[in-house]
Amino acid sequence: MNTESTTQPVIEARQLDLTFQTNDGPVHALKDVNLTIDKGEFVSFIGPSGCGKTTFLRCIAALETPTGGALTVNGMTPDEARRNRAYGYVFQAAGLYPWRTIAKNIKLPLEIMGYSSAEQEERVSKVLDLVDLAGFGGKFPWQLSGGMQQRASIARALAFDADILLMDEPFGALDEIVRDHLNEQLLALWARTEKTIGFVTHSIPEAVYLSTKIVVMSPRPGRITDVIDSPLPKERPLDIRDTPEFIEVAHRVREGLRAGHSDD
């Protein structure tokens, strides 16, 4: 899509500021956020609640409008990027429509974006395979487990050719075992599709296991306190979590979180 993508960052934030006007006075959700995300990176945002990690993701997706600073996505404003259908967004809950089957749910963005029905069918079966849900297309969401629903919602975000995947605590509501499994699958998926991924979490092991870059944030005002480039290799079996490198990165993240906390 963009020939200069090797040189130009996918997402670039400069001095980003966002203040919400609430009934209890202004809330400084983001302050002086500077961040560059390159193509193909897997970036995790971690921090306590209220640190603005979700807000930052929503700014990238043009679901919130920053009150100051500059933010570009693929060299465009977030809103232009949204109109160009530049990203797939995965929410904390699967948010599948109960009145549509899994296949029809995945078709939803394709219908909105005007794909031909033949192409819709093709893409649905492709992404269902990708998330290991082949054969479940005819089921309704409420007939599947929570983990399967979340996989379906990832498939929905993958169905159209967005090159950025934004995930807001997608596995937060799932139990540990399912979460491990989905983390492993997500890494495999990322390796296959080479998408740029922004991932919000509050689990340190999850952030370290998945990311090439970990952004540590802290609240009041929401800001970035540390950016850690992971030294871990791209190939990551689950037991990498027991290696000294992994533990060291996790330790640095924990230190960063603690430093952010000592402010209040």
Add this chain to the structure above:
Amino acid sequence: MILVFCAILLWLFGWWLNGRLASGPYADTQMVRFVAPLVFGLTVIGIWELVVRGLEVPLVILPAPSVIAVRFGDSLPVLWADFVQTIIKGALSGYIIGCGAAFLMAIAVDRWDFLRLGLLPVGNFVAALPIVGTAPILVMWFGFDWHSKAAVVVVMVFFPMLVNTVAGLREATAMQRDLMETYAATYWQSFLKLRLPAAMPFIFNGLKISTTLALIGAIVAEFFGSPTLGMGFRISTSVGQLSLDMVWAEIVVAALAGTAFYGLVAMIEKAVTFWHPSQRG
């Protein structure tokens, strides 16, 4: 006196039978759920018959069920004509116009926040008012025939339907709306694919409430003037002539029509909102 004694026996028998059904091994089956109310209903009718005959209650106070049944069978053409006049022409046309108009209005209210802020409290207020009271005015404006009855029905169903539809259109969660936003969906795309389906349980709730209101409106409006036809007209004139068997026959028609109308809407609801937790059971 023997008949009254029989009535008491029948009551005890019915009670005993349902007691057995309710505590028996099949208590939770569909069959018992269907049979038990039937037994209760038949017992009540049986007692009614026996008591009326036993105490020789005059016809002008309470006719026996058998007398009502005979009258019902004998007056089928009249009852049918009244049914067509009141239910089909008055209630049904008013129901369709009223619910349709309320639905369109709800879309407008949902689209413009100012309308929602202003109209919804007014709508909630009006929905609780005794709207049947507009019947004399509407009869004066639209004449004695079914048009005025349809107008009363329109006014009666409009606000409950409006309030329910607006509530339904706001039912989609913030997250689901955000999702449509990330797809850069247009207003109508997100309306048709998200908000309308999500609103269906509420819309059908409004439609179900409106079925009963429509019948009430159509019948009561006839008390304020009607051609010599219609269920409300028949009820008020038959009451005047003290032919209560005819009144009861009309009430049977009203009950059947009301249940059938409601049942029909509920059936459509089941097909449309099969996905809703309340329907999955």
Add this chain to the structure above:
Amino acid sequence: MTSASIRAVCAVLTVVGVIILFWYAASVPMNIKGVLNEFERAGEQVDPPKAVDRRDMSEIELVIDNPYAIDETWEQERPRLPAPHQVAEELWDTTVEKKITSKRSLIYHSWVTLSATMLGFAIGTGLGILLAVGIVHSRVMDLSVMPWAIVSQTIPIIALAPMIIVVLYSVGIQGIIPKAIISAYLSFFPVVVGMVKGLRSPDAMQLDLLQTYNASRSQGFWKLRLPASMPYLFTSLKIGIAASLVGAIVGELPTGAVAGLGARLLAGSYYGQTVQIWSALFAAAILAACLVGLLGLVERTVLKRMGMAQ
């Protein structure tokens, strides 16, 4: 007051204002033919001059041809659609200006209807709650009665009203009782259905908890089921009181009763006294609003006391 609530109040006032404006505008074409007929009888110049010619003309056209008549459309004695200020004047005249005991006082008529409504509502609600308790505690009653209570919601049982009035009249009972009976049975069924739902609202976990305390059934009722049912009860009470009022009004129609809001409506429609109909209608609306509002207030206080609402 926050800016949001100011905005809401402005919006409501705007909508009400638009409705009143629309009402004034609508009374012009609605009343124009009557006004022109009066003018013609008074010997004034009207266009077109003959009533026969005017009959099939559109009202809008008549208004455009006779603009001087517009004022008069808001001042007629028996308009097809009285203007808002006429209704307001009539309401003022028949409430504040008249003695309460007068047959022309709307307060008197409202009281007649209100007393029947309240009596019926009290009876209907009381019996409804009792039946609901019975249904929740007895499986036999649940199976045999509950389906009928639900079905009764789908049929226009108000059709029974004229018969009840006349039958009771023929055995010598009249006045407030027959109307109260109609009010009672109209509020009865919504209360039964709502209260059963409420008494059943505690979930299995809460009921299990009481089991672990070895609580008796009556303890379970008083400490869990009854408090849990309160929100449902109030919701159905509000529906019930509105239904009671409708019942009392409709109950006044068939015997051509001389007192009550229903009687005012009926008399107004007999004699073409439209202003009287509208003012009775508004009195009924105000009454309904007060009753529902009062219940809402009680609801909020009670639920707040119980810690179920903020």
